[in-house]
Amino acid sequence: MRIWGPLAAICLGTFMLLVDVTIVVVALPSMSESLGSSLSQLQWVADGYALAVAAALLGAGMLADLHGRRRVYVAGLIVFALASVACALAPxxxxxxxxxxxxxxxxxxxxxxxxxxxxxxxxxxxxGLAFGVWAAVASSAASLGPVxxxxxxxxxxxxxxxYVNVPFTALALAMTFRFIPRSAPVRQTARRLDVPGVALFALGxxxxxxTLTASHSHGWAAAPTLVPLALALVALAVFVVVQRRTAHxxxxxxxxxxxxxxxxMLxxxxxEAAVYGVLPYTSLWLQSxxxxxxxxxxxxVLPHALAAALVAVVSGRWMPRPSPRLGATLGLTLAGLGMGLExxxxxDSGWPALVGGLALSGVGMGLIFQVAAALALGSVPPERAGMAGGAYSTFEQLGYAFGVAAFGTLAVTTMSRCLNGTVTAPHEAAQTLSxxxxxxxxxxxPASRRDALDHTLHAVFASAHNTLALTAAALCLSGAAFTLWLTRSRVRSRAAVRDAVPVRDADAVRDTDAVRDTPGAPGPAGRGTPEYEG
Incomplete structure (x- = not known):
C-alpha cells in the first residue's frame, strides 16, 4: 500500500472533482423541470463550476507551495463536501x-x-505509471460523469x-491522512499570495x-455583452502586466x-473545449x-470513457517519456477525427450514429490527458511544480468553460437561422430547443402541426449538432498542426533553458543540473532528466 495508497487517495479526489464537471450534463433537463431555468442558467450550472475551478487554481497552487500540498488538498476536500450538500439542498x-x-x-x-x-x-x-493511472482516472471521470x-x-x-460526494469525500480524507505524508512548504523569502493576480485573473x-453566455441572449452589439467583454479584456491585460513586474x-x-x-497548455x-464543450449539447439531443x-x-457515452481510460493507462506504461510532437499532436488529431465523425x-439519425466518433475521440483524449500532464510537470524545475500543475489544471477547466459557453452561442445562432421562417419567434424557439x-x-x-414540427426540430437540432461537432474537429486539427510547428525543435540546450528562466530561478536551474539522471525517469526536469522540448 506504500505505492498504491497515496495514488488511490489522490485519484479518488481527482475522480470526484472531475466527475462533477460533467455529471450534471444528463441531469440538466431534470433540474430545469424541478427548479425552472433558462438556457443561460443551465449553462452556468455546468460552466460556473468549471470557471470557479479555473479561476481559483493558480491561487490555490501558490497556497499549496507556501503552506504545504497535503494541507491544501485536505482543505479542498472539506470545502468540496460542504458545497456539495449546499447544491443538493438548493431551492x-x-x-x-x-x-x-x-x-x-x-x-x-x-x-x-x-x-x-x-x-x-x-x-x-x-x-510514469502513476501519471498513466492518474490520466486514466481523469479521462474516464469526465466521460463517466454522464453515466x-x-x-x-x-x-x-x-x-x-x-449527495453522493459526501461519503466519497470522507473516504478520501481518511486515505489522505493515512497514506500521504505531510508536505513541507516551499520556503521562499517574503513570498506571499498574489492577491491582485488572483482577482484580475478571476475577473478576466x-x-x-x-460574455459568451450573454451573447446569445442579448446579441454581440448590446451593452450587456460589450461591457463585460471590455472589462474582461482590460483585466487580463492588467494581469499580464502585473505578472511580468511582480517578484513572485x-x-x-x-x-x-x-x-x-x-x-x-494548448x-x-x-x-477539453472541443470534446467536452460539445458533450452537453450531445446529451440534450439524445434526451430531448x-x-x-x-x-x-x-x-x-460509455465507449468514450472506456477508450480514454484504456489509452491513458497504456500510454503511461509504454511512453514514459512523452513527446509533444508524437503524443500531443496524435492526441489532438484523433480527437478531431472523432468529433468529425459525429x-x-x-x-432520422439515432444514437448509433455517434458511437464510433465518441470512441475515437476517447482514444484521443486518453492520450491527451496522459501526455499533457506529464509534459506540464516534466518541463519545469521542481520548485515550479505547484505552479505548473495549477497552470495545467487552469487551462483544462478554462477550455471546458469556454467550450460550453462558445458552443452554446453557436448552437443558438445555428438553430435560430434554421428555424427562421418556420416559427414566429425563431430566436426564442432556438433558445428553448438548445x-x-x-x-x-x-x-x-397546434395538434395539426405537431408531426411536421417534430420532424423540423429533429432536423434543426441535428444540423446544429453537426455544426458544433465539425467546428470542434477543425479546432482540434488546427491545434495539432500548431503543436507540430511549435515543437519543431526537438531538444533545446541547457543554455537556452537558462535563458528562459528568470534571474530569480537561476540558482534553482544550477541546482537541477547537479542532480544525476534517473534512468528511465519520466519525471520533472529538476530530477536530472532532459527537458521535454520535443
Whole structure:
C-alpha cells in the first residue's frame, strides 16, 4: 500500500472533482423541470463550476507551495463536501449556481495539488505509471460523469448527484491522512499570495465566459455583452502586466518560452473545449430529441470513457517519456477525427450514429490527458511544480468553460437561422430547443402541426449538432498542426533553458543540473532528466 495508497487517495479526489464537471450534463433537463431555468442558467450550472475551478487554481497552487500540498488538498476536500450538500439542498437556480461556484473553489484546491503530489511522491518508472493511472482516472471521470449522473437521476433524484460526494469525500480524507505524508512548504523569502493576480485573473476569465453566455441572449452589439467583454479584456491585460513586474508572480509567464510547456497548455485546453464543450449539447439531443433516458444517454457515452481510460493507462506504461510532437499532436488529431465523425447527423439519425466518433475521440483524449500532464510537470524545475500543475489544471477547466459557453452561442445562432421562417419567434424557439425544450415547443404548437414540427426540430437540432461537432474537429486539427510547428525543435540546450528562466530561478536551474539522471525517469526536469522540448 506504500505505492498504491497515496495514488488511490489522490485519484479518488481527482475522480470526484472531475466527475462533477460533467455529471450534471444528463441531469440538466431534470433540474430545469424541478427548479425552472433558462438556457443561460443551465449553462452556468455546468460552466460556473468549471470557471470557479479555473479561476481559483493558480491561487490555490501558490497556497499549496507556501503552506504545504497535503494541507491544501485536505482543505479542498472539506470545502468540496460542504458545497456539495449546499447544491443538493438548493431551492432555486440562484442558490444552485452559487453553491456550484463554491464547490469549484474546493475542487481547485484539490486539483492543483494532485499533479505536484504525484511528482514528489513518485520517481523513475513508478512516476510514469502513476501519471498513466492518474490520466486514466481523469479521462474516464469526465466521460463517466454522464453515466453516473444518469443512474442517480433516474433511480433517485438529480440532487443525489451532489449527495453522493459526501461519503466519497470522507473516504478520501481518511486515505489522505493515512497514506500521504505531510508536505513541507516551499520556503521562499517574503513570498506571499498574489492577491491582485488572483482577482484580475478571476475577473478576466469570468468576464469572458459571461460574455459568451450573454451573447446569445442579448446579441454581440448590446451593452450587456460589450461591457463585460471590455472589462474582461482590460483585466487580463492588467494581469499580464502585473505578472511580468511582480517578484513572485501567480503564473510565471516565462514558462511559456518552453515549447513543451506551451504545447501541454494548448493541447489540454483545445481537447477539453472541443470534446467536452460539445458533450452537453450531445446529451440534450439524445434526451430531448431522441427521447433517451438519462441512463441510456450515459451508456451511449460509455465507449468514450472506456477508450480514454484504456489509452491513458497504456500510454503511461509504454511512453514514459512523452513527446509533444508524437503524443500531443496524435492526441489532438484523433480527437478531431472523432468529433468529425459525429458531425453527420440527419433528421432520422439515432444514437448509433455517434458511437464510433465518441470512441475515437476517447482514444484521443486518453492520450491527451496522459501526455499533457506529464509534459506540464516534466518541463519545469521542481520548485515550479505547484505552479505548473495549477497552470495545467487552469487551462483544462478554462477550455471546458469556454467550450460550453462558445458552443452554446453557436448552437443558438445555428438553430435560430434554421428555424427562421418556420416559427414566429425563431430566436426564442432556438433558445428553448438548445436548452432541451423540444417537448415544450411541441406542446405549444397546434395538434395539426405537431408531426411536421417534430420532424423540423429533429432536423434543426441535428444540423446544429453537426455544426458544433465539425467546428470542434477543425479546432482540434488546427491545434495539432500548431503543436507540430511549435515543437519543431526537438531538444533545446541547457543554455537556452537558462535563458528562459528568470534571474530569480537561476540558482534553482544550477541546482537541477547537479542532480544525476534517473534512468528511465519520466519525471520533472529538476530530477536530472532532459527537458521535454520535443
Amino acid at each position: 432555486g437556480m440562484g442558490w444552485l449556481i452559487a453553491a456550484r461556484l463554491v464547490q469549484g473553489v474546493g475542487a481547485a484546491a484539490m486539483f492543483t495539488t494532485t499533479l505536484s503530489l504525484i511528482s514528489t511522491l513518485y520517481s523513475g518508472r513508478r512516476l 453516473l449522473g444518469g443512474l442517480l437521476t433516474q433511480a433517485l433524484d438529480w440532487r443525489w448527484i451532489f 476569465a469570468g468576464g469572458l465566459v459571461y 508572480p501567480l503564473l510565471d509567464l516565462s514558462l511559456f518560452r518552453r515549447p513543451a510547456f506551451s504545447a501541454a 493541447t489540454i485546453a483545445l481537447g 430529441v431522441q427521447g433517451l433516458s438519462p441512463v441510456g444517454t450515459g451508456l451511449v 458531425g453527420f447527423l440527419g433528421p 436548452g432541451g425544450g423540444a417537448d415544450t415547443l411541441l406542446a405549444a404548437a
